[in-house]
Amino acid sequence: MANLTLVQAINLALIQEMEKDDRVLLLGEDIGLNGGVFRATEGLFQRFGGDRVVDAPLAESGIMGTAIGLAMGGLRPIPEIQFEGFLGPAFDQLTNQCARIHSRTRGGLTCPLVLRVPVGGGIHAPEHHSDSPEAIYTHTPGLKIVMPSSPYDAKGLLISAIRDPDPVIFFEPKRIYRAFREEVPEDEYLVPIGEARTVCKGEELTMVSWGATVMQCMNAIEQVDCSIELIDLRTISPIDMETITNSVRKTGRCVVVHEAPKTAGLGAEIAASVMENCFLHLEAPVQRVCGFDTIMPYYKLELEYLPDAERIGKAIVETLAY
Amino acid sequence: MDKIETEQNMASTELPHVQLGKAPLPESPILLGWLRQMLLIREFEVRTMQAYQNRLIGGFCHVYIGQEAVAVGSIAAVNPDDPIVLAYRCHGHALARGMDPKYCMAEMFGRIGGCAKGKGGSMHMFDAPHHLYGGHGIVGAQTPLGAGLAFATKYEDEVLHDGKSQHVTLCYLGDGAINQGAFYEAMNLAGLFNLPVIFILENNRYSMGTAIERGTTMASELHTKSAAHGINHAIVDGKDVVSMYQSFKSIADWCREESRPFFVEAQTYRYKGHSMSDPRKYRTREEEAREEGSDCIDRLEKFLCDEHDLTTDGIKQLTRQVKTQVREAVDWAKNSPETPMDELYKDVYVDHWGPFTGTSKPEMLQGEDE
Ligand SMILES: Cc1ncc(C[n+]2csc(CCOP(=O)(O)OP(=O)(O)O)c2C)c(N)n1
Ligand SMILES: [Mg+2]
Numbered sequence: 001m002a003n004l005t006l007v008q009a010i011n012l013a014l015i016q017e018m019e020k021d022d023r024v025l026l027l028g029e030d031i032g033l034n035g036g037v038f039r040a041t042e043g044l045f046q047r048f049g050g051d052r053v054v055d056a057p058l059a060e061s062g063i064m065g066t067a068i069g070l071a072m073g074g075l076r077p078i079p080e081i082q083f084e085g086f087l088g089p090a091f092d093q094l095t096n097q098c099a100r101i102h103s104r105t106r107g108g109l110t111c112p113l114v115l116r117v118p119v120g121g122g123i124h125a126p127e128h129h130s131d132s133p134e135a136i137y138t139h140t141p142g143l144k145i146v147m148p149s150s151p152y153d154a155k156g157l158l159i160s161a162i163r164d165p166d167p168v169i170f171f172e173p174k175r176i177y178r179a180f181r182e183e184v185p186e187d188e189y190l191v192p193i194g195e196a197r198t199v200c201k202g203e204e205l206t207m208v209s210w211g212a213t214v215m216q217c218m219n220a221i222e223q224v225d226c227s228i229e230l231i232d233l234r235t236i237s238p239i240d241m242e243t244i245t246n247s248v249r250k251t252g253r254c255v256v257v258h259e260a261p262k263t264a265g266l267g268a269e270i271a272a273s274v275m276e277n278c279f280l281h282l283e284a285p286v287q288r289v290c291g292f293d294t295i296m297p298y299y300k301l302e303l304e305y306l307p308d309a310e311r312i313g314k315a316i317v318e319t320l321a322y
Numbered sequence: 323m324d325k326i327e328t329e330q331n332m333a334s335t336e337l338p339h340v341q342l343g344k345a346p347l348p349e350s351p352i353l354l355g356w357l358r359q360m361l362l363i364r365e366f367e368v369r370t371m372q373a374y375q376n377r378l379i380g381g382f383c384h385v386y387i388g389q390e391a392v393a394v395g396s397i398a399a400v401n402p403d404d405p406i407v408l409a410y411r412c413h414g415h416a417l418a419r420g421m422d423p424k425y426c427m428a429e430m431f432g433r434i435g436g437c438a439k440g441k442g443g444s445m446h447m448f449d450a451p452h453h454l455y456g457g458h459g460i461v462g463a464q465t466p467l468g469a470g471l472a473f474a475t476k477y478e479d480e481v482l483h484d485g486k487s488q489h490v491t492l493c494y495l496g497d498g499a500i501n502q503g504a505f506y507e508a509m510n511l512a513g514l515f516n517l518p519v520i521f522i523l524e525n526n527r528y529s530m531g532t533a534i535e536r537g538t539t540m541a542s543e544l545h546t547k548s549a550a551h552g553i554n555h556a557i558v559d560g561k562d563v564v565s566m567y568q569s570f571k572s573i574a575d576w577c578r579e580e581s582r583p584f585f586v587e588a589q590t591y592r593y594k595g596h597s598m599s600d601p602r603k604y605r606t607r608e609e610e611a612r613e614e615g616s617d618c619i620d621r622l623e624k625f626l627c628d629e630h631d632l633t634t635d636g637i638k639q640l641t642r643q644v645k646t647q648v649r650e651a652v653d654w655a656k657n658s659p660e661t662p663m664d665e666l667y668k669d670v671y672v673d674h675w676g677p678f679t680g681t682s683k684p685e686m687l688q689g690e691d692e
Contacts, residue, residue, distance in 0.1 A: 034531035034604060057501040057537040058461055058529050088460060089502065125383040126443045128459045293677065294666040298443045300378040300432040304663055 001227040004184040007055045007177040009151035010040050010116075013158040014078070017186055018048055018070055021076060024162060027063060028080030028116075038118055064115070068098050071113040076162060084119045084171070085128030098167045099142030115169045119147070120212050120259050121176030121256060121291075121306050124299040131296055132211075132260035137169055138269070145237040146192055149172040149214035151182040153234055156191030164193060171236075173212035179311035180215075196240035198247070202229035206247040208270055209257040210236060213307055217257055220312035221227045226320060236266065244270065245277040252283035253322075255315045257307050262290035281309050284322035287315045340554050344614075345399070345571030347564065350630045354640070356398060356563050357626060360390040361621050362644040363414040366423055366477065369648050370413065370430065374598050378656070379430045381443040386414035388561075388593035391618035392524050393418040395566025396492060400574050405453045405471040405491040407464045409499060410445035411524075411592075412457030421449045423651035425686045428658045435658030439665060439684045448625075451687065462502025465521065469508045469583075470492025472519035487581040490574045491519040498529020500547065501538055509551040512583035520570070520577060520584045521548070526592040531604040546583030560588030561618040564625060590618075610627060 004012065018024045030037060032045035032055040038175050045053040056063045060081055067079040081087055087094065094115070101111040121130035144166050148154035152173070161168040199214065204226045209217045210233040221228050229247050233239060248254045254274050256267040267288035274286050289307045297305055347353065367385040374383050377558050386393070393415040397406065408415050416426050428435030430444050438446045445459040455471060458464040468491050475489035497506060500523060512519050522584035523544060527534050534541045545555035558569045566588065568677060573584050591613040602610075667679050674680040 029529075030531045033536075037530075055532060055536060058498040058532070059503060061503050062501075085460065089462070089504065124380045126445060126459065131380065220514070226390045292666060294670055295441075297666055298432050298441050300440075300660065301663060301666065305666070 001182045001185055003181045004151045005178045005181050006148065006151045006154045006172070007038060009155040009184050010158055010172065011042060011044070012184065013155040013162075014041065014044060014316055015047065017102055017159060017162045018044070018052065020188075022052070023074070024050045024076040024078065025054065025070070026078045026080065027056045027067065029058055029063070029082055029247050031055065031080050033153060036080065038172075038174065040116070040172070041080070050117045060086050061093055062091040064093035065097065067113050067115070068090055068093060068101065068111055071111045071167070072101060072109050075102075076112055078114045078116060078162065080116045083129045084117050084131050084133055087117060087133065094137070094143070095140045099140050102166065102276070103142060110165050111167045111184070112165050113167050114158070114164075115167070117169060118174045119171040120175055121296060121302045122212060124302070125174070127219055127296055130302060132258065132291065134171060134236050135260055135264065135266050135269075138169055138266060142167070143237060144168040144235070145171065146193060146235050147173060147211040147231050148234060148250070149176065149211055152185050152289055153197070153232075155184050156189050157193065157234060158189045160193050163190075168193070171211065175212040175299050176215060191234065193301045194235045194238050194240060196243040197232045197234055198243065199230040199232050200228070202227040202251065204228065205253040205255065206231060206244065207255050207257065207312075207316075208233065208244055210234065211259070211317060213257045213259055216306075217312055218307055219309040220316065223313055224316050226316070228316065239270070239273075241273050241277065244274065248274050248278040249281045252281050253319050254286045255284075255289060255312070255319055256286065257289045257312055259291050259306055261293045263293045265290055284319045287319050289315045337379055339497075340390065340576060342556075342572035342576055344568045345575075347568065350626075352398075353622075353626060353630060354632070355512065356394050356567070357619070357622050357632075358640050358644065359394045360563065360622065361640055362423070362501070362647065363390045363417050364619060365644045366413060366417060366426070366651070369652055370427070371594070371598065373427075373430070373652065379444070380432070382597050383444040384411040384597050385594050386411055386592075387438065388613070388618070389524060389526060389590045389621070390414055391563035391566055391570040391589055392522070392560045392588045395563040396522060396570045399567050399570035400490060400492060403453050404489050404574070405455055405475065406494075407455040407468045407471060407491065408447070408457050408494045409461065409464055409496055410457050410459045411496070412445065412447045415494065416447035416449060416454055416457075419449065419452050419454045421452060421454065422686070423449065423648060424654040425684070427651045428655035431655045431658070432661055432667070433658035434661045435655065435657055435685050436661075437684055437686050439669070439682070440658075440661035441665060441669075449686070462495065462499040462504045465493060465495055465499065465502070465505040466511070468519050468521065469512045469515075469517050472512065472517035472583070473515060476516075476518060480581070487518050487578050489518065490577040491517075492522060493519050494522045494524055496529060497523060497527065497534050497544075498532065499524045501529075502545065506547075506551075506687070509548060509553060509583070509585070513551040513553050516581050517583055518577045518581050520573060520586060521553075523585070523587045524590055525587050526590050528605070530596045531600075533604060544587050545585060553583050553585050554583040557587045557589065560590035561616055561621065563618055563622050576611045639659065
């Protein structure tokens with residue numbers, strides 16, 4: 001066991017998978033010699049060399065497309081895009097190519113790659129460097145989407161993602177890259193894709209979140225005096241509706257919390273599914289606590305934009321009082 | 323050398339061989355104005371770094387120290403209504419185009435008085451009345467915008483006014499940006515549609531931590547990339563404001579006359595890190611010292627002292643002036659109110675709609691077009 005931050009857990013998972021399987025290789029901007037903008041790939045270039053830790057030119061479409069070619073060619077590429085905002089230039093390759101290789105070849109080819117992307121706000125970064133675009137990619141059939149909220153899950157999910165036969169976007173919440181440490185086993189272990197984690201059990205209300213906002217939910221729960229069940233999705237696509245459904249059937253109330261704008265965000269999808277699956281169990285409308293339907297503000301206002309314990313607490317109280 | 327030759331030195335390309343005369347130098351007061359602008363930009367950037375360290379500025383922040391001659395020389399060579407579009411290292415160009423430093427500083431401070439109402443920060447310098455079409459944070463994204471701006475002026479001049487192209491657009495990009503697909507699409511469009519745009523590659527030799535040879539093919543012959551699109555080119559010493567100006571004057575005239583694009587590689591160097599937190603492990607301190615040894619400001623000062631009667635006292639006076647101006651800009655920015663939360667719902671859409679409160683204008687633009 002080692003006491004690691006989330007970014008260290010990612011680094012460790014990459015090392016272990018690269019040691020195990022020499023078809024695993026990394027490519028991205030400044031990931032090699034310089035160790036990556038968030039230092040997630042620190043030391044890997046020195047350890048595995050430039051053939052396997054490839055410093056790519058500033059060209060996201062090229063990086064993404066090349067990774068697809070590598071994957072179709074039988075390798076296990078792990079491209080990195082430095083910030084979620086730079087997925088823009090890679091968008092075509094990701095949604096029109098990567099997501100569809102398997103279905104367009106009617107199963108003839110697979111595209112096993114893991115696209116690592118730092119995501120979300122809370123680190124004083126500007127526009128284009130603080131967004132939460134997970135819903136856009138969830139709306140793209142063919143992609144699996146993962147977002148850990150802890151170092152333990154980060155390592156286990158990343159190993160699962162690397163071994164997964166389908167393309168996986170591995171969103172890394174920047175805000176908690178170094179926010180806290182956790183015991184992470186040295187040995188390899190898998191956290192399965194598609195399984196949510198019940199962070200704490202409760203009877204009166206179900207709260208659903210993922211990524212950095214899980215921590216905000218925990219803060220909120222500490223401040224209210226009621227029994228809340230917190231579900232960390234961990235995998236956003238495919239979403240673990242079973243865990244959510246079972247919980248809401250028990251509690252009758254549900255609050256969804258995410259950083260991304262509210263309109264057409266994943267909260268809407270979850271609320272609709274809860275309505276479909278738990279209609280007769282519901283005691284209150286499903287509430288959403290989200291970012292606003294605006295462009296992510298400059299750093300001074302970002303903490304007001306991002307859901308915090310106070311806003312989450314208010315939604316809890318309102319939902320319970322309904 | 324009194325001719326800028328845009329080479330046709332590759333047997334495989336068939337570009338028209340353009341011989342451009344070097345434009346004459348303007349009078350001393352104008353040259354002094356360039357020095358003042360370069361000093362202003364440098365002082366502004368030094369104070370920007372300080373303010374960042376003092377946590378008055380957050381987000382990401384990229385300073386222009388070392389590259390001042392590129393913006394000042396090229397912008398001086400075109401008309402005030404020629405459009406300019408930029409990447410994210412954009413404070414210097416904004417000041418060179420005439421933005422009051424206080425609006426630029428307030429923007430980075432996240433204050434309502436900023437040119438984008440304190441909602442964008444360092445990479446968001448926009449000044450529509452000065453035809454400054456912005457800093458853009460997505461690397462390379464500004465290059466098709468440059469083609470489009472040139473298309474707009476061409477349409478205006480040639481279609482709507484039934485005349486000749488009167489305008490030329492300056493579109494700046496870095497040596498990292500040259501690897502983005504968008505740039506190749508932009509060059510092809512500009513070449514195909516005969517758009518009067520100058521793509522200015524500010525080659526400071528690094529894209530974040532990646533030295534140009536590590537990320538770019540043909541790193542010592544970047545002009546071959548424009549040649550592939552039938553676009554003429556020039557290579558200019560980007561640390562020499564005089565040669566920047568003279569080259570750009572002739573190139574801009576040619577672009578207007580021919581209504582054609584151009585590609586200029588301005589060879590320069592960024593003295594500081596990529597952003598505020600960059601230990602610069604990817605290059606040596608010796609290299610930096612060598613590059614700083616041919617500083618653009620020192621060179622212009624020397625030229626003006628040798629040939630235009632500038633004195634050390636004159637330099638001191640200019641330095642004092644810009645220090646005062648920047649101090650005032652910092653004070654103004656500090657006193658500008660913090661951008662309030664309700665600003666988030668402003669300016670998302672032009673019209674009122676649902677929670678969105680329509681357009682508002684930064685203080686900088688108040689009184690414009692009214
Ligand atoms: C599409 C995109 N990819 C990556 C980045 C991150 N990034 C910002 S600046 C930069 C380097 C750009 O270098 P260059 O174009 O040479 O400009 P310079 O910093 O030298 O002015 C990178 C990789 C970005 N902002 N946008
Ligand atoms: Mg550069």
